[in-house]
Amino acid sequence: MPENGVIIIGSGIAALTTAYYLHEHKNVTIFTKTKKEESNSWLAQGGVAASVSQEDDWRCHFDDTMTAGCHHNDEKAVELLVREGPKRIRELINAGLSFDVNQDGILHLGQEGAHSKRRILHAGGDQTGRTIVSFLLEKLMGRVTIVEGEYVIELLVENGRCVGIKTKNQLGEISCYYASAVVLAAGGCAGMYAFSSNASTVTGDGIALAYRAGAVIADVEFIQFHPTMLFVDGKAVGLISEAVRGEGAVLVTEDGRRMMEHVHPLKDLAPRDIVARAIHDEMSKGHRVYLDISAIPSYRERFPTMANLCAEHGIDMETGRLPIVPGAHFLMGGVLVNDCGQTSIQELYAVGEVACTGVHGANRLASNSLLEGIVFGARAAEAIRRETAPPTPLRKKTNDIHSIKRGVNDLPEIPTIQTIMSIYAGIVRHEQGLQRAKQWFEQFPLSDFVNGSLDDFSIEEITVIHMLLTGWLITTSALERTESRGGHYRTDYPFEREQWRQRRIRRTKKELTVTV
Numbered sequence: 247m248p249e250n251g252v253i254i255i256g257s258g259i260a261a262l263t264t265a266y267y268l269h270e271h272k273n274v275t276i277f278t279k280t281k282k283e284e285s286n287s288w289l290a291q292g293g294v295a296a297s298v299s300q301e302d303d304w305r306c307h308f309d310d311t312m313t314a315g316c317h318h319n320d321e322k323a324v325e326l327l328v329r330e331g332p333k334r335i336r337e338l339i340n341a342g343l344s345f346d347v348n349q350d351g352i353l354h355l356g357q358e359g360a361h362s363k364r365r366i367l368h369a370g371g372d373q374t375g376r377t378i379v380s381f382l383l384e385k386l387m388g389r390v391t392i393v394e395g396e397y398v399i400e401l402l403v404e405n406g407r408c409v410g411i412k413t414k415n416q417l418g419e420i421s422c423y424y425a426s427a428v429v430l431a432a433g434g435c436a437g438m439y440a441f442s443s444n445a446s447t448v449t450g451d452g453i454a455l456a457y458r459a460g461a462v463i464a465d466v467e468f469i470q471f472h473p474t475m476l477f478v479d480g481k482a483v484g485l486i487s488e489a490v491r492g493e494g495a496v497l498v499t500e501d502g503r504r505m506m507e508h509v510h511p512l513k514d515l516a517p518r519d520i521v522a523r524a525i526h527d528e529m530s531k532g533h534r535v536y537l538d539i540s541a542i543p544s545y546r547e548r549f550p551t552m553a554n555l556c557a558e559h560g561i562d563m564e565t566g567r568l569p570i571v572p573g574a575h576f577l578m579g580g581v582l583v584n585d586c587g588q589t590s591i592q593e594l595y596a597v598g599e600v601a602c603t604g605v606h607g608a609n610r611l612a613s614n615s616l617l618e619g620i621v622f623g624a625r626a627a628e629a630i631r632r633e634t635a636p637p638t639p640l641r642k643k644t645n646d647i648h649s650i651k652r653g654v655n656d657l658p659e660i661p662t663i664q665t666i667m668s669i670y671a672g673i674v675r676h677e678q679g680l681q682r683a684k685q686w687f688e689q690f691p692l693s694d695f696v697n698g699s700l701d702d703f704s705i706e707e708i709t710v711i712h713m714l715l716t717g718w719l720i721t722t723s724a725l726e727r728t729e730s731r732g733g734h735y736r737t738d739y740p741f742e743r744e745q746w747r748q749r750r751i752r753r754t755k756k757e758l759t760v761t762v
Contacts, residue, residue: 251275252630253411253423255398255452256431258287259375259616260598262382263623264429265390271631274390275423277413279397279447279705282383286433286444286599287619290375291487291551292358293366294620295613296331299355302363304328311614314360314517315578315607316732317747318465323604326585326625331617334624335367343381345369357492358612359515366613372487372551375616396421397705398451401428401459401594408459408594414705427593427630430456430581431623434599435716436469439574440661440668441482443472449660449709450716452600456581457715457755458696462590464602464750465579466716467723468733470610471673472575473497473521474537474568476555482573484555486537488612491515493548494541497525498567500534519609519733522572526673529571540566572673576615578606578733579723582752587626590754593633595626602750608732657690657710663717671721676737680725687718696755723751 252268254261257278265274278284297307307328312319339345345367346354356366369377386392400412402422410424432452436444457463474490474497475482491497491514497505509524510516525535539545546553546563556563581589581596583603589596598619605618670683695711703711729743730736 251425252427252429253277253425254429254431255411255455256285256433256598256600257282257392258285258431258433258598258619259290259378259382260287260619260623261429261431262379262386263620264431264597264627265386266382267624267627268630269386269389272426275425276390276392277396277398277411278392278394279451281394282392283379284445284447285379286448287375287379287616289443289445289485290616291372291485291549292489292613292616293356293368293374294335294378294616295358295361295365295611296335296367296617297328297363297365298332298335298353298367299363299365302365304332306363307331307365310361311605311611312607314609314611315605316609316742317607318468318731319607320604323585327603327605327614327618327621330621330625334620338378338381338620341385343369343378346371356489357515358488359491359521360512360517360611366489366492368489371547372489372549378616397708398432398455399700399708401430401455401591403459403591403594407592414701414708416705418704420701427595427633429587429626429630430589430594430596430600431598432600434577434580435466435720436574436576438664438667438713438717438720439672440664441475441571441573443475443482443485443573443575449713451709451712452596453577453580453719454712454715456589456594456596456600457719457753459591459594460755461594461596462582463580463719463753464582465723466577466720466753467727467751468578468606468608468731469574469671469720470518470576470578470733471522471526471572473518473525473572474570475573476559476561477569477571478559478561482571483559485573485575486552486555486568486570487549488518490537490539490542490545490549490552495537495539496541497521497570498536498538499528500536505535517609517732518575518612519735522673523735525570525572535570536567537570538567539563574672576606576610578602578608578610579750582750585625586629587622588629595630597623597626608734657707658714660710660713663710663713667717667720671717671724674735674737675724677725680721683721684718684725687714687721690714692718719753723753726751
């Protein structure tokens, strides 16, 4: 790779947007551990929130975002998001991206939870993510290099500066690639939980990679659970977009009671953390919860992805009731960055869900995630384009980093980690359970995993190690936040504390002090 090359880790909307705004200025190489289409962005049924109508205003979008985030948000970052969002949307439309329009050719704007205006743009009905990813891939075809099937196992850092990455492929071959900047866009960590809306590849790799490299991690106790996953035979088999409730679907109990009627003024369109906890409470009593779609006309045409999902799993939509369960959906925290995506490590950037920009606060407003990937992906690209400092000469790595030799039998199975996280660090938490989870994670040599080389481990084992590190980070951060706010709810501290409103729990690898 040439000296002015840029490496991007991930292939979702944040990664591709960064590449889109960068490829004419830098040589860009995208690395993805499986196929380029396997990302949360590809699966995203919801839309992009932006104040593009004359009846809307960025200030209104700002207020909605702050309210949903329980005012834990970074106000400057939120203003950047909602003010720049419409501009970036128009740029993509002018480049050929098509959003859904009504019969008059005007953009169709949907309604979603906690939004005070109809401002959700959709593409392909409920296939917005796939449409945008396909559009960006087409624009980038032949203009960037995409490397599929290589798992990034380490960020290479020299003298406080990220100079490249180390990868391993399915044959066990290790390679090192160097660049003038590295962009981490590896997604979140919802795959750490038993019920998840995410792609199976999203297991906290990016958080663990950055932590091992020494980057600051913040706000990872805030996990959003999407209220409506289709629930079949004890498994969450796919997400039912919030747009379905925006068009009139309601949550009901087995006896037909409107579940959200007296829970929140916005009822079924209340913030996701409130809806998810209400469903969790109902299910903890042994009751089933359903999404009643009978009030939506032509729902098969309006939501083809949902219709196909139901057909695939033998759910009869004609009954008007879909069995649902909440599932881990989005990480509000992540690798701490500034408003241009720069992390605490020089030349290491982070964009998308892996990054903690501060825009989501304690609870993400619906359809702000794709907008964040677009806005901050573009901002990171502009920052990298402005960077003119030449690469620091590399020194050959010394041999003082020890290699850890452990067998498969020494590591837990992924479902075991998912069970621990779901029971003790899930929708509802308390100190006793979090302590049990913390002790469980600390039976493994976490310090060795952070400070040692993982070269001798298989890709499958490294995935587990990354999940162990990310799970420990989430659990210990949740223990330290002795309040309930947004996606972090503790029964032993059920109320918000004013002094915690703008405080972020930050972690670096130096803080990993465990007894093994």
